[in-house]
Amino acid sequence: MNSEDMPEAVEMERLTHLAGDPDSAGTAWPQLIAELAEGHTRVIVVGESGAGKTTLIRTLVTALSDRGQTGYCLNCDPGLPGFGVPGTVSLGRFDGHQWHVLATEPLCSLDAGRFRLPLLLAVTRLLTRAPPGPLFLDSPGVVRGVGGAELIPALVTTSGAGLCLLLCPEDKPFPLAGELAALPLRLIRLTPSAHAHTLARPERVRLRNQLWQAHMAHSSQLELATDGLALLGTPPSLDNPAAWQGRQVALLCNGEFKTLACISGAAPHLLQLQVAAPPGPVNQLLVRDAAIRDGQLRTLRKPPALPDKAPRATEVRVELGTLTSVAREPQVAIRIGQVVATLVNGVTGDPLMQLRMLHQPRSLLFDLGDAGRMPLRAAHQVSDVFITHAHADHIGGFVWFMRSRIGHFPPCRLYGPPGLHRHILGMVNGILWDRVEDRGPCFEIHEWYGEHLRRWRIVAGIAGAEPLEDLPLREGVIRREPGFVMRATQLDHRVPVLAYSYEPRFQLHVRRDGLAALGLAPGPWLQELKQAWLNDELDRTLAPDGRTRFTVAELASQLLLEEPGEQVVYATDFRDSPENIDRLCRLARGAHTLFCESSFLCEDKDQAVRTQHLTTEACARIANLADVRQLIAFHFSHRYDRQRERVYQELCQYTDRVVIPDGHRHGVSNR
Numbered sequence: 001m002n003s004e005d006m007p008e009a010v011e012m013e014r015l016t017h018l019a020g021d022p023d024s025a026g027t028a029w030p031q032l033i034a035e036l037a038e039g040h041t042r043v044i045v046v047g048e049s050g051a052g053k054t055t056l057i058r059t060l061v062t063a064l065s066d067r068g069q070t071g072y073c074l075n076c077d078p079g080l081p082g083f084g085v086p087g088t089v090s091l092g093r094f095d096g097h098q099w100h101v102l103a104t105e106p107l108c109s110l111d112a113g114r115f116r117l118p119l120l121l122a123v124t125r126l127l128t129r130a131p132p133g134p135l136f137l138d139s140p141g142v143v144r145g146v147g148g149a150e151l152i153p154a155l156v157t158t159s160g161a162g163l164c165l166l167l168c169p170e171d172k173p174f175p176l177a178g179e180l181a182a183l184p185l186r187l188i189r190l191t192p193s194a195h196a197h198t199l200a201r202p203e204r205v206r207l208r209n210q211l212w213q214a215h216m217a218h219s220s221q222l223e224l225a226t227d228g229l230a231l232l233g234t235p236p237s238l239d240n241p242a243a244w245q246g247r248q249v250a251l252l253c254n255g256e257f258k259t260l261a262c263i264s265g266a267a268p269h270l271l272q273l274q275v276a277a278p279p280g281p282v283n284q285l286l287v288r289d290a291a292i293r294d295g296q297l298r299t300l301r302k303p304p305a306l307p308d309k310a311p312r313a314t315e316v317r318v319e320l321g322t323l324t325s326v327a328r329e330p331q332v333a334i335r336i337g338q339v340v341a342t343l344v345n346g347v348t349g350d351p352l353m354q355l356r357m358l359h360q361p362r363s364l365l366f367d368l369g370d371a372g373r374m375p376l377r378a379a380h381q382v383s384d385v386f387i388t389h390a391h392a393d394h395i396g397g398f399v400w401f402m403r404s405r406i407g408h409f410p411p412c413r414l415y416g417p418p419g420l421h422r423h424i425l426g427m428v429n430g431i432l433w434d435r436v437e438d439r440g441p442c443f444e445i446h447e448w449y450g451e452h453l454r455r456w457r458i459v460a461g462i463a464g465a466e467p468l469e470d471l472p473l474r475e476g477v478i479r480r481e482p483g484f485v486m487r488a489t490q491l492d493h494r495v496p497v498l499a500y501s502y503e504p505r506f507q508l509h510v511r512r513d514g515l516a517a518l519g520l521a522p523g524p525w526l527q528e529l530k531q532a533w534l535n536d537e538l539d540r541t542l543a544p545d546g547r548t549r550f551t552v553a554e555l556a557s558q559l560l561l562e563e564p565g566e567q568v569v570y571a572t573d574f575r576d577s578p579e580n581i582d583r584l585c586r587l588a589r590g591a592h593t594l595f596c597e598s599s600f601l602c603e604d605k606d607q608a609v610r611t612q613h614l615t616t617e618a619c620a621r622i623a624n625l626a627d628v629r630q631l632i633a634f635h636f637s638h639r640y641d642r643q644r645e646r647v648y649q650e651l652c653q654y655t656d657r658v659v660i661p662d663g664h665r666h667g668v669s670n671r
Contacts (some may be wrong), residue, residue, distance in 0.1 A: 032188075033063045036163075044137040044156055044164050044168070046166050047166065047168060050197050051168070051196055052196035057082070057136045058082075070131075071136065072092065072130055073092050073093075073138055074090075075091075077112060078110055079208070080207060083099035084101050085211060089126065091126045091129060099193065100589070106286055108233060108250050109288040110298075111299050113144050119151070123155065143176050144175045153176075153180075157183075161185055164188070165190055168189060168191075171596070194535065205296055209295075215260065219262075222272070222275045222279070223270060223272055226238055226269050232284055232285065233254075233288045234643075237602050238267075241266040245266065246261045247292060251275065252282065252283075255284070261276065329634050331343060333360065338504065339355050344373050347633070348638055349484065351635055352366075353366040353570055353595060354374070363381050363382050364383065364384050365384070365484070367386075368394065368398050379401055379404035383410075383413065387414060389495055390575055391420065394573070398424065398427055399427055399430075403441075406439055415478055419447070428443075428458055428460050440460075442457065443457070444457050445457075448478070448490060452470070452472050456643055484502060484503055486503070487503060488501070488587075492574060492577065494573060494612055498571065500570045505534070508561070514559040518544075518558065519545075529560070533552055538552050550662070567591040572635050573613065573635070576615070581621070589627065590625065592629045593608065593628065596614070596633060597635035598614060598619035598620075600614070600615050600637055604637075604639075616647060619651065624655050629656045630657050633658060
């Protein structure tokens with residue numbers, strides 16, 4: 001942008017009036033220029049949008065030029081840059097009349113707050129190309145909220161700036177005063193010019209569009225085959241041509257920026273573009289959320305809210321005893337028959353599902369990722385842990401869990417793939433147990449070997465693992481109890497992984513008319529009756545009213561109704577292969593609820609294949625093929641932490657069985 005495109009320069013004395021800095025009070029303009037020329041090679045200029053940052057930098061660079069010194073500017077605002085093109089960050093030199101762009105890095109977004117990390121990476125690359133001499137960073141007007149609190153200090157640290165020129169009215173506190181004061185740099189507060197003002201949104205859009213049209217004035221048509229073209233950033237699915245229409249994109253070759261373009265047409269295997277300049281060889285395409293809409297370069301809106309008719313689960317806030325990596329991630333809990341299943345770390349944290357049995361002080365755990373959110377009481381009630389495999393995010397919480405069971409607890413049973421006992425023994429032996437006496441945690445390890453389970457007992461403080469008798473496996477059943485069976489199958493993740501199915505034998509309900517006919521009041525004895533019935537203790541007698549004794553068989557015949565149990569299946573970390581899909585579908589056939597990983601969007605399928613995880617489509621396909629009643633997707637990649645609604649929307653495109661936690665139904669997280 002040349003000088004005619006910018007607001008008129010203002011009087012130097014008014015622009016540089018110092019305020020709010022005792023060390024600088026009364027400092028004259030020449031002294032400031034001398035300090036910039038001699039004492040600081042990198043200066044960041046901070047202020048709200050419209051405070052006059054670019055004009056100040058231009059004036060300072062001109063003053064340095066009068067002293068025979070060349071100054072440079074790194075524009076960090078992709079929304080309405082002082083020079084360069086919207087959707088980019090640029091390094092420039094002012095010659096006294098206009099800015100000359102020396103280097104450009106594409107962002108393909110107008111939103112510096114949303115894409116803070118890509119912006120910082122672009123700034124880092126430009127800093128390596130800056131010539132010697134004073135360099136001014138024209139920071140974005142993002143000075144509020146989390147975006148500002150993270151972005152501005154990060155720019156200071158990344159650039160190594162030693163001086164901050166802060167443009168802020170004397171009568172207003174600056175939102176980031178605390179963050180800036182904590183940084184190792186000198187802060188000079190300047191009062192903005194009376195002529196400086198925030199541009200109205202229509203005016204910003206007009207100026208931005210003017211810059212974009214000027215950049216595309218000599219554009220030409222180009223067609224690109226998508227085969228072999230790496231799509232970077234946040235590209236939509238190629239199966240959705242409408243989402244591509246009008247997108248601002250950057251063409252690259254091996255990471256080197258070639259030119260900007262606008263998508264004029266899209267198909268799964270071909271993109272049509274209007275390119276600003278002939279790009280030469282291209283093997284990468286960057287796309288984010290900038291697009292031409294109604295003839296204007298704008299930021300695309302976030303995806304619309306998900307339909308209200310989708311099934312519901314609840315997000316549960318917890319009091320944390322330990323600060324963990326997932327401290328702000330809401331838990332997801334849902335009742336399924338006589339159990340409550342809870343994803344302890346939510347849909348993006350370490351896998352750890354608690355299956356709490358109602359009316360019993362007992363829980364089962366599936367995987368043992370970060371366990372810091374589990375209360376000790378819950379850990380004390382765990383009888384069995386079902387580990388899919390021993391990657392850190394699935395077993396890293398074992399040390400916490402082991403510590404919680406120091407005391408006189410019964411052995412806890414652990415199930416998993418071959419090698420599990422060596423992993424457990426290694427973690428147990430990594431602790432010094434000289435003070436636990438006879439209160440050391442005890443574990444019985446069960447390893448899957450297809451036709452049988454190999455077993456060991458491991459006791460903290462006792463060296464080695466004691467071999468136990470092998471157990472035969474029939475139809476994949478690894479645990480059989482009066483009330484349920486636990487079944488497993490082996491999947492492939494480059495390492496063996498187990499998926500599990502909790503299958504209640506049946507559910508028992510109490511007939512209220514039967515209670516009335518016997519003249520009995522409900523109470524804890526009913527749970528005792530159910531347990532005795534499940535244990536086949538038919539001749540045992542109970543006295544529900546404290547006087548008359550009945551056998552369990554007599555009471556059950558008049559009071560208990562049996563209904564089929566509601567199966568819960570848990571599966572995560574496996575590749576999309578015919579063998580895996582077939583095995584899991586047979587395990588989960590007709591299940592009430594399937595907990596299944598959905599790690600990547602379809603647009604990131606290459607990453608899913610490389611890491612041997614599922615896409616949303618594969619996850620939904622399993623739910624459909626297995627004919628489960630409802631699907632709870634989890635283990636989302638952290639790249640979608642701020643866009644989980646996109647994961648749910650894509651799942652809903654492929655299945656109507658997905659359960660969406662309340663906090664994500666309108667694209668808003670309950671954080």
